Amino acid sequence: MTLHLLNKSPQSMSLYSNMLASLSDNDSILLIEDGAYGALSAHNKIFKSLPDTVSLFVLRADTEARGLSERVSALFEVIDDNQFVELTCQNVKVVSWY
Amino acid sequence: MSDKKSILIINQSAPYGSNKARESLDVALTCAIFEMPVSLLFIGDGVLQLLNGQQPEALQTKKHEAMLTALPMYDIDCLYVTSSDLKQHGLQSEDLAVPVKIVEQKQIASLIQQHDTVLTY
Amino acid sequence: MTIEFDEEGYLRNLNDWSETVAVEIAASEGISLSEAHWEIISIIREFYQNYELSPAMRPLVKAVSLKLGKDKGKSIYLMKLFPGSPAKLVAKIAGLPKPDNCL
Numbered sequence: 001m002t003l004h005l006l007n008k009s010p011q012s013m014s015l016y017s018n019m020l021a022s023l024s025d026n027d028s029i030l031l032i033e034d035g036a037y038g039a040l041s042a043h044n045k046i047f048k049s050l051p052d053t054v055s056l057f058v059l060r061a062d063t064e065a066r067g068l069s070e071r072v073s074a075l076f077e078v079i080d081d082n083q084f085v086e087l088t089c090q091n092v093k094v095v096s097w098y
Numbered sequence: 099m100s101d102k103k104s105i106l107i108i109n110q111s112a113p114y115g116s117n118k119a120r121e122s123l124d125v126a127l128t129c130a131i132f133e134m135p136v137s138l139l140f141i142g143d144g145v146l147q148l149l150n151g152q153q154p155e156a157l158q159t160k161k162h163e164a165m166l167t168a169l170p171m172y173d174i175d176c177l178y179v180t181s182s183d184l185k186q187h188g189l190q191s192e193d194l195a196v197p198v199k200i201v202e203q204k205q206i207a208s209l210i211q212q213h214d215t216v217l218t219y
Numbered sequence: 220m221t222i223e224f225d226e227e228g229y230l231r232n233l234n235d236w237s238e239t240v241a242v243e244i245a246a247s248e249g250i251s252l253s254e255a256h257w258e259i260i261s262i263i264r265e266f267y268q269n270y271e272l273s274p275a276m277r278p279l280v281k282a283v284s285l286k287l288g289k290d291k292g293k294s295i296y297l298m299k300l301f302p303g304s305p306a307k308l309v310a311k312i313a314g315l316p317k318p319d320n321c322l
Binding site for chain 1: 108112141142143180205206207208210211214215216217218
Binding site: 124127130131160161164165167169172173211 | 227266269270271272274275276277278281319
């Protein structure tokens with residue numbers, strides 16, 4: 001169980017590829033900062049081949065700031081800072097992709 | 099076996115263009131001095147750090163390759179590189195400055211699982 | 220020619236180093252250089268030439284061990300020659316930068 005944090009937009013595609021290549025079952029991905037743009041429905045294809053056991057999250061403050069509140073793909077659960085902390089505790093380790 | 103936490107450092111940046119590659123090895127050496135077991139994984143553009151024949155004199159910067167060759171002196175012997183990323187750049191093990199273990203992309207996940215702490219650069 | 224040192228006594232310009240300078244730096248640290256000192260100095264300078272790094276204690280011990288054998292490749296041996304913090308002291312006398320990863 002690893003939480004993967006990613007903070008760049010999908011323009012940094014290689015960062016996404018590297019992260020996706022490093023996933024195990026039951027890992028979680030949380031998009032933060034410019035990573036929030038990756039939660040736009042237009043980018044669903046990046047995440048569509050992932051197994052169902054991988055959970056996708058995006059940080060509320062970062063989506064709101066960027067005008068993404070109404071535009072987040074249904075693949076993602078929008079979470080607040082407290083849930084971010086919980087998620088960090090639930091996972092065995094955290095890997096930051098930046 | 100050591101009771102120190104093991105650390106995996108994932109390198110995905112090419113050398114010279116930014117400080118990331120250098121910082122990564124600085125962290126690796128420092129951890130090694132504190133006797134933490136250190137493994138290095140090179141993926142994506144990170145594999146370009148491993149190229150032999152680097153001559154950065156004109157850039158007036160330190161030679162990344164020299165630092166890589168110093169790793170065994172710090173007892174860092176676990177270097178991994180993904181075969182697909184080598185292939186992506188048309189490289190083979192003869193192109194590399196240091197001995198590495200070539201792994202498949204699907205082994206990255208298990209490397210992450212095997213270590214206590216994972217850093218990316 | 221004046222030779223510049225930083226506030227900790229390391230050479231600012233590595234090219235200023237010579238054996239005479241080494242003797243002077245060592246004297247200022249209260250060390251009179253013997254053959255045993257010189258062979259360590261030569262090893263650390265070769266290390267720097269190969270790796271562009273001043274070694275911390277562990278790699279220095281390893282380098283000495285590889286060159287001079289296990290009897291000399293020990294912290295205690297280096298501590299006797301260069302009391303206190305051998306990695307820093309050898310680097311200083313050998314005209315190299317202070318080891319980065321030496322806390």
